[in-house]
Amino acid sequence: MTPTKVTPNKAFVRGFARTMARVFLFRPVLPPLLLLGCCAPAHATALPAVDAAALVLPWGDAVVALAQGLSALLTPVLVAAFAAVLARFGGPLRLLVTDALVERLVRNATDYALNAVAGAVQGRRLTVSVGSAVIARAVQRALDQAPAWLIRAAGGREGVAEKVFRSLPLEAAATAGNTLEPALQHALGQGSARETRKAV
Template identity: 95%
Template sequence: MDLSAVGRAVLIAREGRRLEAYRDSVGVWTIGIGHTAAAGPPMPRAGLRIEAGEADAIFTRDVAAFVRTVAETVPEPLPQHAFDALVSLCFNIGPAAFRRSTVLRRLRAGDRAGAGEAILMWNRPAAIIPRRQGEFDQFRTPYETALPRARRSNAQPVAAPVERPSSPSGARPGWRAPVGLAARRPLNPSPPERIAAMTPIKVTHHKAFARSFARTMARVFLIRPVLPPLLLLGCCAPAHATPLPAVDAAALVLPWGDAVVALAQGLSALLTPVLVAAFAAVLARFGGPLRLLVTDALVDRLVRNATDYALNAVAGAVQGRRLTVSVGSAVIARAVQRALDQAPAWLIRAAGGREGVAEKVFRSLPLEAAATAGNTLEPALERALGQGSARETRRAV
C-alpha cells in the first residue's frame, strides 16, 4: 500500500510547513515538514532556511521510508484511512518505536479496534494529544464517511486535494474528452465521489518493483544473450563438422566431440562479457533502491542493538519501564558510544551522524513526561562527545 493524497494532505497539516529551523514540542531541531536529523540531510540547526519546493521534496523522500515501514510490518491489508493514520503515527514516533508499539502488536493479534485505541497511548507530551485523537479518528473513520481532521480540536477537516484531470486508459497523449462527455460529469461532486476519484486502484510499489525487475531479468538474461547464439548455432552448426574419411562403415567415427568443445568455448567467450554488462546494468538500475532498503534496515538494527546494550549497562535502567531524565540521558550517551565503537563510519553517516543516532535512541526510549531534548538529549550528546574525545586521546597515546 501507499500513502493516499488525503493522507498526505492530513500529515502535512499535522506537521506544518516551516522554512526556518525550529525546535519541536520535545525540543528536537526540525525544519520543513517535520524533517529532523534522524531522517538524514539536511541537518536542521539554528538559522537554517530552505525553500518551499525543497521542503516538499525532502518530505516526499522522508515519508517514503515511513510508508515502507508500515507496509512491511502490518500483518494484513488495511483500509486506506487506517493505513494513512498509521503512517502519520510512525512519522511522528519513528520506525523503531512503531515496530515495538502496542498498536502493531494488537494488529498482529487481530485486534484492530484495540490497535486504534493504542494510538492514544502515545500521549507525551500533552501537546500531542489532539493529534493522537485526530489519528485515532482517522484510523476508525472511512474517507467516504468523513474527511479526517489534522487534530480533533480543529473545527474543519482537511480539504481534499484537487483532482487532476486525466485521459482515459489507452488514450494517446493530448486526448481531449468530447464536449458531451465533459457535460455529463458532475460539476460539484460529493465528498465520497471526490474521494473515490482521487484514490484510483493502482499497483502497489512492491508489486511494480517486482514486475519491473522480472521483465528486466528476462530481457537481459534470456532474450538478448540466449536467442542470438541459438540462431547462430542453427545456421552454422554444419560448418563445425569435419569431412569424413573414406573408410569402412564399421570403423566410421564422427568427430562431433571436438566441434562441441569448440562451440562451448566460443559461446563462453561470447556470453561472458554480455553477462557482465547485464549484471552491471541491473546494478545500475536497481542498486539505489536496494541499497536504501538495506541501509535503513542496518540503521534500525544498529539503533536497536545499541539501545538494548545501553539499557543493560546503565544502572537503574529496566527494559520496558519508563526512565527518568538522568537515567534516560545516561542510556542515550552509552548507546551512542556503543554505536560509534561497533558500527563502521559509513553506517554512522547514514544514521545522521552522532546527533542522528542519539535522536533515534531518544525517540525509541520510554521516557517520563518531564524528559525533553533540552534536559535529556543534549546532555547525552555532550557526554558522548566528551567520552569520545577522551577515548581518541587514549588511542593516540
C-alpha cells in the same frame, strides 16, 4: 550405270574412317555400357542390413562445440547486462544495506545501554534521567564499536543519539530538551576526553 572404281586412295580413306570410328566411338562407349549392365537390378547383390541401434552419430562433439561458441558469445553480453543492473540498482541497494546496518547498530547499542545502566529495564518506561543515561551509554557504545563510515552514515553522534532517543520507551515528561540534550552533552564530553587520551 557403270560401277565406280575404288582407287587405292579411297580404300585407304574408308579403312581409316572405320578404324577411327571403332577407336573413338565404340571403344569408349562399350565399357560404360558393360558396367551399366553389371549394375542392373537383375545382377545386383543385396547389401547387408544395418542395425539402427549400432549406428552412432557423433553429435556430442557438435553439441559441445555449439555450447562453447554460445558461451563465448553470451559471456560479454551477460557481463554487460550485470554491470548495467549494478549501475541501475547499486545506489539504492547500497542505501538499503547502509540503512539496515545503521538500524542494527542503534538496536545493538540500545540493548547494551539498557543492560548497562542501573534502573533501566527492557520493555518498561524510562524516566528522564535514566533515559538520558541510556542514550549517552548507547552513543558511547556505538562510537567505540562501529566503524567511522557507519557512524557518519548514521549522522554522527547526534544522529545516533536521536535514533536511540526515538527508539526508547520514555515517560510522557521526556522531551528532546530534557532527555536528549544532556545525553548529547555527556556523549560529546566523553568523546572529547577519549580523543584527548588517544592524542596523548
